[in-house]
Amino acid sequence: MKSHAKRTIAVHLILGAALVSMAAGQETSPSPTPTPTPPLYSPQTISELKQLQQAALKSDYAYRQVAHLANNIGPRLTGSAQAEKAVEYVAGELKALGLEVQLEKLMVPHWVRGEESAALVEFPGMAEKTTQKIVLCALGSSVATPAEGLTAEVVVVRDFDELEALGKDKIAGKIVLFNYHFDKQMAAQSHAGDAYSQAVKYRGEGATAAGRLGAVASLIRSVGGAEFRLPHTGQNDYKNDAPKIPAGAVTAEDADLIAALAPQGTVRMHLVLTPQTLSDAPSFNVIGDLKGAEHPEQVIIVSGHLDSWDLGTGAIDDGAGVAVSMEAANLIQKLHLHPKRTIRVIAWMNEENGLVGGKTYAKDHEKEIANHFAAMETDGGAGHPLGINYAVKPEAKTFFDAVGKILRSSGAGILSFSEHAGGADVGPLTKLGVPGFSPIQDNRFYFNYHHTAADTLDKIVPQELAENAAVVAVTAYALANLEKPLPR
């Protein structure tokens, strides 16, 4: 529903503008001379935005950056050596672009994956002395099973209602499998975010709900659209009122298998998950400022998150977002442009399992919030962008028409007013009233790879990444040079 609503609004905006022009053209009698409206963007800015767009579409800088993050550094789970290497790398690259770079210190969670394996050890029709392998992964924050694993009957439920209906008697001592399906048709029609929202609550809350009823472990059907026996990891959030039980995600196929066998007779699983939660570790948000020529104190954040899950190499989630943000600064420097406000590139730490980076930044910069002119984040992959999501006051809705007109030439002309524009890391800022921005990206295939081992560089089409960089660079530079303040 959300995306559809967005599109409708965008169309109305465009039509609205057209109607206004037509009405103006049809006037027959002279109207009173209006007070001249100061332009939103100077002719020079408009020209520079076009230069930026064209340069972005031709540049391979962003692709080389994400290639380095994904291939040469690899998975960058918060607290890992790779995450720290990535901090060091991005800081170095931003310095090389001539930015003022700071590392803002954080204390982040440090969870490490261990062994993860499972097998059905009893099921109807089985050959003696065999098992059926179950492909799964631990969810972030999961506690461990005993090192040798645990063995229990599996109870399959579709949702929380079914779990509650079964109650303690039928759940205590069992492994619960939440077989809630990610809606692939919804995703195929570009409502992937909605499909994700519906399914992801079982990832976040399933273990707590099952634990309350005495289950010994909680498994979910992987949240994602693929059918290639890929488990999708992601964060589990224990609540304090339930015992912490091991939490994992089986593949869609394995969920189907168990769901097919369970009505035929007893299904028992041996489950081994041995992750560990270590002491919190020091880490950093990487912040690089390209100082504004007129209002250096006013900041436009351009960002992605540097940490990734550990199964893949974090190319689309979110090496791509970091890379296009770096590209914005690279192009502005390369073209010798001088933004009026400060463009602040941020590579956030710990988006995936704690949001410590985003939260800490908002807290540390609390007194400067009024000077945060806008906050942009790219965290929806690297698919072809269609335009910009923006969360601004209604009276500023027309402020970006000129930007949309420029971006239209690379297929990204939709301007979509959305109160949730931005991203998780800039969420603490947008909640405080900072206008949020994010590219609208093709997400039809994003959740096929999201949080899986297959989030790798080959999933990025270089030209589509460049198109995203064009949207980000143009939007950021427009914000930096907007001739009016954005109403708050």
Add this chain to the structure above:
Amino acid sequence: MKSHAKRTIAVHLILGAALVSMAAGQETSPSPTPTPTPPLYSPQTISELKQLQQAALKSDYAYRQVAHLANNIGPRLTGSAQAEKAVEYVAGELKALGLEVQLEKLMVPHWVRGEESAALVEFPGMAEKTTQKIVLCALGSSVATPAEGLTAEVVVVRDFDELEALGKDKIAGKIVLFNYHFDKQMAAQSHAGDAYSQAVKYRGEGATAAGRLGAVASLIRSVGGAEFRLPHTGQNDYKNDAPKIPAGAVTAEDADLIAALAPQGTVRMHLVLTPQTLSDAPSFNVIGDLKGAEHPEQVIIVSGHLDSWDLGTGAIDDGAGVAVSMEAANLIQKLHLHPKRTIRVIAWMNEENGLVGGKTYAKDHEKEIANHFAAMETDGGAGHPLGINYAVKPEAKTFFDAVGKILRSSGAGILSFSEHAGGADVGPLTKLGVPGFSPIQDNRFYFNYHHTAADTLDKIVPQELAENAAVVAVTAYALANLEKPLPR
């Protein structure tokens, strides 16, 4: 090329028939009364074929059979307890249909997968004390690395020519990665078999070629079209003139990663593969005869292979082929039909890694080859069927026009003359002159799942499986009741 050629021939056959009819209709002067040609199929047979087709399209028997093989029994690698359970199960089901069932004994290879893991331990840009996980699997027949694994530099080559050009100096002591790409565009255009043929020789011969030059292990880029970090297993065939070195398949993504890093500097891999080759084990082809009413000694084989690779549950390769063959017998019995010749359902053992079942059958039945009227095998998945491939003498090309006409109503009317019609298991028979038959199946997605952990029941669309059963049942029954011998 192969499939395209097939299609062209099919179109010519149809057009040819049409032209003959037109020519007949345009004759103006009476022609000499021809000697009446005896019909190829009796009106009763034609009626029964239509009944079979309609019943097949409505039946879920085949789907329930493949569901049991895949879900309740699971992976069925030759020599495994599951393979033996499957023998027992299918024999029981065929007896329940009223067939005369025999288990024909074989001695089959017994290779078992062990641990399989790999990581890059040195590569350009890496964070200290980290590694990058490489997702891979052992290939069938592979020997093991030492239990603790081996570590060596990786040399990437595209093909055998590049390997030879590097020579012993640059290969000895190294792990060779054959990065030969499966042609996804070819597969997308229904030439998947051709794409497979081009790539699969590296799976079969790579380890031997690398071993000859002193490599310590041989890896291939997985042979298949998917991009979901799935390794594809399959058989490796050591030749006797080279040392046997461990042989594995990395995923497409891991091949890309290594190929991207290698030109930047040294890439070293730690590789653990601990498969074992055990003593040959006894196993069986399952054979069920539905005796012919007029020519019981004449046999039409209807078959699929019961063994599968061990990573998935062998739903499309080839539980589906066994299931549609069983369905042919089920429907004939259910409709109380009486084939004139014997319909012999065979569930072959050991297609994947030895072909012992097919070879042994041809040898054991050598003296009855002349009585093998035709041999049909379904081993291309469960995708929508387009028609029939058949390998018959040119003078018999028109024998199946009536069958094609019936199958046309379920979209399977293409009759494609192909000298390779049949399947691997019936290959030893077709080489001896037995006419071969197989359904033409949609294979555009088949190699995304082929020999992977994702070959699972959900990949089968029940209605498409039923369509395949219709093709198989109609073709088999037509052959059993054909009023003329097939020329040999």
